[in-house]
Amino acid sequence: MNLEKFWLSSSKYSAFKMCRLKFKNMYLTGKKGEFTGDSSTYSLNKFLLSSYLEYHQKNHGLFFKAPNFIKGLTNRLADNNLNKDEFESAKSLIEGYITEMEGRSLKLLEANKTLFYNDKEIKIVVKLDMYIESKTGKKSVVIFKTTNNYDIPENLYYDFEPQLIKFVVEDNPEIKPDYLEIFYLKFNQFIKLDFNKIDSSKVKEVILDMYSEIDKEYLNPTAGPYCDWCDYQTDCPEWKDDKYPEIPFKYRKDKTRYSFSRLSTYLQCPFKYKKLYLDKVPQLPQGFFSIGTTIHAVMESIYSKPQAPDLENLNRLYDKFWVPLGYSSPEEMKEYYDSGKQWLELYYNNFIRNQEWVKAIAVEKYFEIPIGNYFTIGFIDRIHPHKDGTVEVMDYKTNPEMKTTEEVSKDLQLTLYQYVLEKLGYKVSGLSLLFMRFGEKVSVLKNKDDLKTFEEFFIESVQKAESEKEYKPKINEYCKNCQFKPECPLFGKEPEQLKLV
Numbered sequence: 001m002n003l004e005k006f007w008l009s010s011s012k013y014s015a016f017k018m019c020r021l022k023f024k025n026m027y028l029t030g031k032k033g034e035f036t037g038d039s040s041t042y043s044l045n046k047f048l049l050s051s052y053l054e055y056h057q058k059n060h061g062l063f064f065k066a067p068n069f070i071k072g073l074t075n076r077l078a079d080n081n082l083n084k085d086e087f088e089s090a091k092s093l094i095e096g097y098i099t100e101m102e103g104r105s106l107k108l109l110e111a112n113k114t115l116f117y118n119d120k121e122i123k124i125v126v127k128l129d130m131y132i133e134s135k136t137g138k139k140s141v142v143i144f145k146t147t148n149n150y151d152i153p154e155n156l157y158y159d160f161e162p163q164l165i166k167f168v169v170e171d172n173p174e175i176k177p178d179y180l181e182i183f184y185l186k187f188n189q190f191i192k193l194d195f196n197k198i199d200s201s202k203v204k205e206v207i208l209d210m211y212s213e214i215d216k217e218y219l220n221p222t223a224g225p226y227c228d229w230c231d232y233q234t235d236c237p238e239w240k241d242d243k244y245p246e247i248p249f250k251y252r253k254d255k256t257r258y259s260f261s262r263l264s265t266y267l268q269c270p271f272k273y274k275k276l277y278l279d280k281v282p283q284l285p286q287g288f289f290s291i292g293t294t295i296h297a298v299m300e301s302i303y304s305k306p307q308a309p310d311l312e313n314l315n316r317l318y319d320k321f322w323v324p325l326g327y328s329s330p331e332e333m334k335e336y337y338d339s340g341k342q343w344l345e346l347y348y349n350n351f352i353r354n355q356e357w358v359k360a361i362a363v364e365k366y367f368e369i370p371i372g373n374y375f376t377i378g379f380i381d382r383i384h385p386h387k388d389g390t391v392e393v394m395d396y397k398t399n400p401e402m403k404t405t406e407e408v409s410k411d412l413q414l415t416l417y418q419y420v421l422e423k424l425g426y427k428v429s430g431l432s433l434l435f436m437r438f439g440e441k442v443s444v445l446k447n448k449d450d451l452k453t454f455e456e457f458f459i460e461s462v463q464k465a466e467s468e469k470e471y472k473p474k475i476n477e478y479c480k481n482c483q484f485k486p487e488c489p490l491f492g493k494e495p496e497q498l499k500l501v
């Protein structure tokens, strides 16, 4: 593929990470898609963005009172295809934004500034929504985000977009920021990153890796919840054999879809569920999540290839996918890092070395299927094919404890996977948990009655979640590591109970 004229941007990179087929259609072949996006959300975002920029440009460093500006916008709000609720929410977002800006009294140095980086190997373009100076003389580059979630600084330092911005800004000496500020439009939230702390040293390597994958044409579709707003869904191979033609895509889109973790969070503790899934408070990184992410990424990478990896290759992937987030100290991180390497070696000795290599039918397989009147979504770590045409589910666990066959047979997540795969036409002959710390596999299989019971349980639980009004906290085995403990009413009132957990 000729990448000579290819200008990389952060949105192109995130499209590549999300789904390579979509990336190819959008940016390499320029294939036309069918617009499936939510047009009113799109207009709301566009409207907010243009209003904020207009506010700063008109204001240009002077106070510009919110009510006057809002008055001027009101007619245009009505012209923008927004329904009453969207109109009201846009109005209050704009008011909130301007109130915050008045408090900050900033000076707009540049708006809509485009910067370039160009060397013999890569070309990058980044767009800065604003370059501002505060009353203390500190400067920030600002980018606006229209996403449905916001994120916390710890994760954002690790994210590729800030690193890419820093990489390009450093090559453009006229912009010298102290901060990178990310503004989440829908939450009226500014997240401020110290520009000096952003590590851009790996940017070029990551981009060259991406180019080499493009050269090898590793550009297959990867389905996920984002398929909802993909303009190429109509003829995407992942959605071609539409499994549920009787339930139109549009209908599915409007439903809340319950992943296993969403539902089990509700059952564990409605208070935590509300925080995470309704208020969309970002989940704080924790070491045991990070090591799990790393191990899953290594497994995903090896089982999507036709040849077995050697141990060296496995270690290289481990370093590539290492997530250094959420560890309480450098010592704890080092301990996890070393342990993770040992688990992979154990896995290699027990499941790869001297064994026939079998590429997976699918890794991180996304599913979205109805159960009763509701929908479930999720990802299955690996679907392993057997010679008799049946499949086995492989699910990686990095838990510190092993489980017995009896315990695994009660695992509802595995039951869900069998339920889903059978609905999708697979014949399932095994549900296996791979305990990475122990190099052990425990397998079970469910019968028709188990699946029926699961179906009823799922429907009842979703009905409960949907009719929930109070979202009371509920003590459970995960309270110990719960990020909402400081604000949890139960914890505040009855710390003694939590000590028992």
Ligand code: SF4
Binding pocket: 019, 020, 021, 022, 221, 222, 223, 224, 226, 227, 230, 231, 232, 233, 236, 237, 238, 239
């Ligand atoms: S529908 Fe999903 S899998 Fe298909 S191209 Fe779009 S994002 Fe990729």
Ligand code: SF4
Binding pocket: 269, 271, 272, 473, 474, 475, 476, 478, 479, 480, 482, 483, 484, 485, 488, 489, 490, 491
């Ligand atoms: S500490 Fe326990 S009870 Fe409180 S919010 Fe967290 S999980 Fe719920």
